[in-house]
Amino acid sequence: MAKVLVNDIEIEIGEDERLNGIEAAQRAGFEVPRFCWHPGLSVAASCRMCLLETGQRDPGTGEISMLPKLVPGCQTPAKDGTVFVTESERVHQARAQVEEALLINHPIDCPICDKAGECSLQDYHFQHGQLQRRADIQPFTSRRRPLGDTVTLFVDRCVMCTRCVRFCREISGTNELMVRDRGSKEEIDVFPGFPLENKMSGNVVDLCPVGALGDKDFLYSQRVWFMKNQPGVCDGCSTGCSIYIDENQDRIYRLRPRENPDVNSWWICDEGRYGFKHVHDERRQTQPIHREDGQDVNVQWSDVGSQLDRELRQADRLAALVSPHLTVEEAYLLIQYLRQIDPDVLLGLGPIPVVGKDEGFPGGFAIHAEKCPNRRGVEEVLKSGQGELLDFSQWLQRLESDLPDAVWISGGYKSDWIDEAQAESILRVPLVIVQDLFPSPLGQLATYRLPGAAFAERAGSYVNVNHHLQGFDWAIRPPVGVLTEGQLYWRLLGRSGLYDATEILAEISRDISYFSAAVPPLPAGGVDLTNNLVAGV
Amino acid sequence: MVIVTAFEPILLADIKKEASHTLRVYQQSAGYQTLKQALVEMTPEQVQEVVQSSGLRGRGGAGFPTGLKWTFLPKDHPGPVYFCLNADESEPGTFNNRILMEEDPHQVIEGTILSCYATGASTAYIYLRYEYPTSLERLQNAIDECYAAGLLGKNVLGTDFSLDMYLHRGAAAYICGEETGLIESLEGKRACPRIKPPFPAVEGVFRKPTVVNNVETAACVKHILARGADWFRSMGVPADPENPRDAGSYGPKLYCLSGHIERPGCYEAPLGITVDELINEFGGGVWKGRRAKAAIPGGISMGLLSADEFDCPLDFSGPGKYGCLGLGTAAVVVLDETVSMVDFLHNSCRFFAHESCGQCTPCREGTAWSLQMLNRIKQGQGRLQDLDLLLEIGDSIGIIPGTTICGLSDGAAWPIKNAIRKFRSEFEIYIQRTNPKGYQATEPVQALEIIGVH
Numbered sequence: 002m003a004k005v006l007v008n009d010i011e012i013e014i015g016e017d018e019r020l021n022g023i024e025a026a027q028r029a030g031f032e033v034p035r036f037c038w039h040p041g042l043s044v045a046a047s048c049r050m051c052l053l054e055t056g057q058r059d060p061g062t063g064e065i066s067m068l069p070k071l072v073p074g075c076q077t078p079a080k081d082g083t084v085f086v087t088e089s090e091r092v093h094q095a096r097a098q099v100e101e102a103l104l105i106n107h108p109i110d111c112p113i114c115d116k117a118g119e120c121s122l123q124d125y126h127f128q129h130g131q132l133q134r135r136a137d138i139q140p141f142t143s144r145r146r147p148l149g150d151t152v153t154l155f156v157d158r159c160v161m162c163t164r165c166v167r168f169c170r171e172i173s174g175t176n177e178l179m180v181r182d183r184g185s186k187e188e189i190d191v192f193p194g195f196p197l198e199n200k201m202s203g204n205v206v207d208l209c210p211v212g213a214l215g216d217k218d219f220l221y222s223q224r225v226w227f228m229k230n231q232p233g234v235c236d237g238c239s240t241g242c243s244i245y246i247d248e249n250q251d252r253i254y255r256l257r258p259r260e261n262p263d264v265n266s267w268w269i270c271d272e273g274r275y276g277f278k279h280v281h282d283e284r285r286q287t288q289p290i291h292r293e294d295g296q297d298v299n300v301q302w303s304d305v306g307s308q309l310d311r312e313l314r315q316a317d318r319l320a321a322l323v324s325p326h327l328t329v330e331e332a333y334l335l336i337q338y339l340r341q342i343d344p345d346v347l348l349g350l351g352p353i354p355v356v357g358k359d360e361g362f363p364g365g366f367a368i369h370a371e372k373c374p375n376r377r378g379v380e381e382v383l384k385s386g387q388g389e390l391l392d393f394s395q396w397l398q399r400l401e402s403d404l405p406d407a408v409w410i411s412g413g414y415k416s417d418w419i420d421e422a423q424a425e426s427i428l429r430v431p432l433v434i435v436q437d438l439f440p441s442p443l444g445q446l447a448t449y450r451l452p453g454a455a456f457a458e459r460a461g462s463y464v465n466v467n468h469h470l471q472g473f474d475w476a477i478r479p480p481v482g483v484l485t486e487g488q489l490y491w492r493l494l495g496r497s498g499l500y501d502a503t504e505i506l507a508e509i510s511r512d513i514s515y516f517s518a519a520v521p522p523l524p525a526g527g528v529d530l531t532n533n534l535v536a537g538v
Numbered sequence: 539m540v541i542v543t544a545f546e547p548i549l550l551a552d553i554k555k556e557a558s559h560t561l562r563v564y565q566q567s568a569g570y571q572t573l574k575q576a577l578v579e580m581t582p583e584q585v586q587e588v589v590q591s592s593g594l595r596g597r598g599g600a601g602f603p604t605g606l607k608w609t610f611l612p613k614d615h616p617g618p619v620y621f622c623l624n625a626d627e628s629e630p631g632t633f634n635n636r637i638l639m640e641e642d643p644h645q646v647i648e649g650t651i652l653s654c655y656a657t658g659a660s661t662a663y664i665y666l667r668y669e670y671p672t673s674l675e676r677l678q679n680a681i682d683e684c685y686a687a688g689l690l691g692k693n694v695l696g697t698d699f700s701l702d703m704y705l706h707r708g709a710a711a712y713i714c715g716e717e718t719g720l721i722e723s724l725e726g727k728r729a730c731p732r733i734k735p736p737f738p739a740v741e742g743v744f745r746k747p748t749v750v751n752n753v754e755t756a757a758c759v760k761h762i763l764a765r766g767a768d769w770f771r772s773m774g775v776p777a778d779p780e781n782p783r784d785a786g787s788y789g790p791k792l793y794c795l796s797g798h799i800e801r802p803g804c805y806e807a808p809l810g811i812t813v814d815e816l817i818n819e820f821g822g823g824v825w826k827g828r829r830a831k832a833a834i835p836g837g838i839s840m841g842l843l844s845a846d847e848f849d850c851p852l853d854f855s856g857p858g859k860y861g862c863l864g865l866g867t868a869a870v871v872v873l874d875e876t877v878s879m880v881d882f883l884h885n886s887c888r889f890f891a892h893e894s895c896g897q898c899t900p901c902r903e904g905t906a907w908s909l910q911m912l913n914r915i916k917q918g919q920g921r922l923q924d925l926d927l928l929l930e931i932g933d934s935i936g937i938i939p940g941t942t943i944c945g946l947s948d949g950a951a952w953p954i955k956n957a958i959r960k961f962r963s964e965f966e967i968y969i970q971r972t973n974p975k976g977y978q979a980t981e982p983v984q985a986l987e988i989i990g991v992h
């Protein structure tokens with residue numbers, strides 16, 4: 002066990018751990034400011050904000066000999082006996098000088114900068130900067146230019162940390178960004194004719210410690226301090242990236258990656274990042290409708306529960322299509338409810354949207370072709386309920402060959418998921434209940450057309466392609482007129498109060514062996530369910 | 539330009555011969571005999587030992603012991619090991635490598651082949667400064683001649699040793715003279731110096747062990763092998779026994795003398811002659827009968843010696859004792875009494891602001907900021923407090939305080955520190971004279987112009 006001394010506080014570093022000065026200081030409780038260093042990228046050691054003093058402690062005598070010069074913390078490994086000093090006069094002075102230098106050519110246009118409020122340059126200025134501006138260089142310009150379809154560069158705000166350049170080289174592997182010119186005239190740019198257009202391009206905006214890279218989608222739409230950052234899970238594909246859902250008053254303004262070493266590291270893809278637009282789509286269904294004799298009749302949620310319950314109980318044989326967009330808990334509740342009425346309910350897995358092929362990136366990130374978040378979770382719930390797993394076409398076949406009295410369809414898809422022929426076969430069932438986000442050929446003619454929730458409105462957990470389960474709470478409330486699936490099922494089951502995903506997951510972890518590792522409270526990064534699979538629990 | 543030598547010249551011995559750059563003439567004076575002998579009679583380790591025991595220190599500026607540098611190569615590395623000859627001679631005032639490459643390129647190549655043999659390198663790159671077209675032509679010609687004569691390529695001179703040599707022309711950036719900047723540039727990248735460790739000896743060109751040596755160093759290697767380590771150690775200044783870190787300054791050195799001097803040129807002398815000797819005995823004194831005001835001891839980045847410091851010996855530890863950064867490239871530039879130190883410093887700052895690669899914040903912004911301040915001072919808007927600010931910048935940038943990756947900004951800092959500390963009164967008088975109303979002001983300087991259009 003290596004022992005490292007940070008400002009007289011001794012910390013221990015494990016055998017396999019490789020920490021640098023910044024990380025070691027963090028462990029001891031000291032924040033070392035930095036611009037260019039990022040745990041997911043190679044070390045540049047060029048911003049020089051993380052300068053600190055280092056030395057070596059003699060293991061025998063305990064005597065400490067310090068290096069005469071400052072070293073960048075990001076580049077200095079913490080080994081046994083290493084000494085770091087992060088809070089000395091010299092270090093503070095060096096930070097102030099770097100901060101001052103970075104502000105020399107910076108326009109300081111915080112009032113109109115998107116980054117203000119979450120800007121390292123701004124924060125560090127207050128923590129470490131000089132009290133007064135001494136530089137007299139000021140004819141600055143506020144030049145901006147697009148780097149691609151997603152990102153705009155505000156040239157003068159840049160501090161040349163080159164995180165974005167390294168990202169394009171190391172993580173996306175697409176090499177679009179570069180440094181142009183030299184010295185204080187250098188700028189980030191793209192090669193002529195090769196704009197920034199990789200599938201992970203939005204990450205450079207998150208990486209940018211200052212306001213130089215602006216997300217065109219988010220630009221000027223919301224001040225960051227008005228937004229709450231709700232942890233969530235992306236529903237764009239079966240990777241299930243950990244994200245922050247940045248919202249203000251139930252409106253999502255942007256999605257950002259949330260660090261999770263087991264799933265997405267520090268990144269998300271653009272598809273996921275901008276994949277929240279459907280949440281606020283005007284075409285979303287917001288009115289529960291009962292179709293009687295070819296006429297749509299608006300109904301109230303307060304009545305819907307008892308009405309559905311009555312009609313379902315009158316039916317003899319039930320079928321249900323369980324969407325891969327439902328959370329594990331929601332799928333579990335739906336099946337539990339329907340099996341109360343008909344223990345032999347015909348359960349099928351909703352269609353799995355597949356687009357293109359799985360795609361890997363040099364940094365280890367992957368975008369999956371399966372464009373739904375919870376196929377694994379729903380499959381396991383279905384398997385435990387029914388024994389066999391029916392996919393959509395198998396389910397449809399069984400349905401057609403032996404028509405049930407009522408069918409429950411859960412949707413939640415972002416785009417068209419059912420064609421007219423399929424809808425027609427299902428519509429032959431006398432009682433069709435569809436809960437979905439958007440109108441569909443099936444929903445339009447269903448007996449009950451119920452508006453459903455989008456991912457950010459749900460609570461529960463998803464299981465990704467690698468059997469990693471992540472729980473999340475709702476980030477925003479659904480639009481008026483929408484009852485989330487979870488709440489509806491909860492109500493149908495006659496449970497009192499509000500839908501509580503944690504309570505259900507605890508039940509599931511006891512009930513289904515596949516989920517036995519998922520005992521709440523879950524860690525922020527989720528749990529790996531395969532641990533238990535291997536052990537054969 | 540006049541090139542004279544006072545003692546029996548070694549490195550410059552053949553440069554005045556007709557067609558001295560050709561293989562034919564070079565072989566007339568026992569050219570490549572040393573190589574032949576070494577390849578046949580000595581193992582690479584023995585060559586390394588001879589060079590190490592000669593006390594040869596790198597002639598490129600930093601003065602790192604060459605033999606010691608070679609020993610940093612990992613032992614038993616499966617290879618390839620690369621050798622880079624740093625011919626990116628871009629330190630202002632320096633031109634000794636050019637003379638070697640133009641007038642006696644085979645001497646350099648023989649030294650390079652010997653160095654490659656000693657270090658086990660199978661490929662040598664000569665990274666040549668863009669601005670040297672004649673060197674380009676003559677080096678390429680010399681390499682071609684060597685290939686034709688079996689001195690390069692497979693089985694050099696019929697031995698087992700094989701070596702390929704490539705001449706690479708840079709694109710005119712000062713930073714390519716820094717060894718890791720050179721390596722990046724050679725690999726086809728932007729010449730941003732690398733963070734060290736790993737040092738090039740462990741991970742250099744194409745991530746393989748690499749030795750980077752200067753042109754004059756390679757030429758010295760040839761003569762050390764020809765005449766022995768003891769001969770080399772008989773010249774120069776021995777190590778200071780009081781200072782265990784002093785590795786001594788041995789051998790001949792090419793001094794570049796330029797500026798306000800009667801006979802500027804490249805002179806060969808043993809290490810350790812004084813600035814006075816160089817100016818008066820070799821250069822014929824300050825020009826036009828004027829007096830000297832200051833001199834740059836070894837390229838602009840080494841700082842300044844004032845006229846009363848001309849007794850400074852030009853060996854590796856001499857200029858350091860006079861507040862300069864070091865010997866550097868031993869390129870002495872003489873400034874006569876008419877030179878304004880403000881102009882000198884302005885020019886120096888302009889150079890470094892232009893040449894900073896822009897990687898490290900303190901260098902990128904510090905060099906540009908100091909230039910802006912000098913610009914303002916020259917425009918008659920100077921303030922006395924600017925001098926303290928300039929000194930603060932000078933004291934805080936560079937690898938010596940630890941704030942940058944490479945030494946470029948140490949080079950930028952030293953002229954600032956030396957010029958202001960050694961000639962402060964001149965700066966103060968200049969500022970008071972040109973800005974009589976505002977020289978004492980201390981409130982923040984107003985922005986000259988604000989353009990904010992979004």
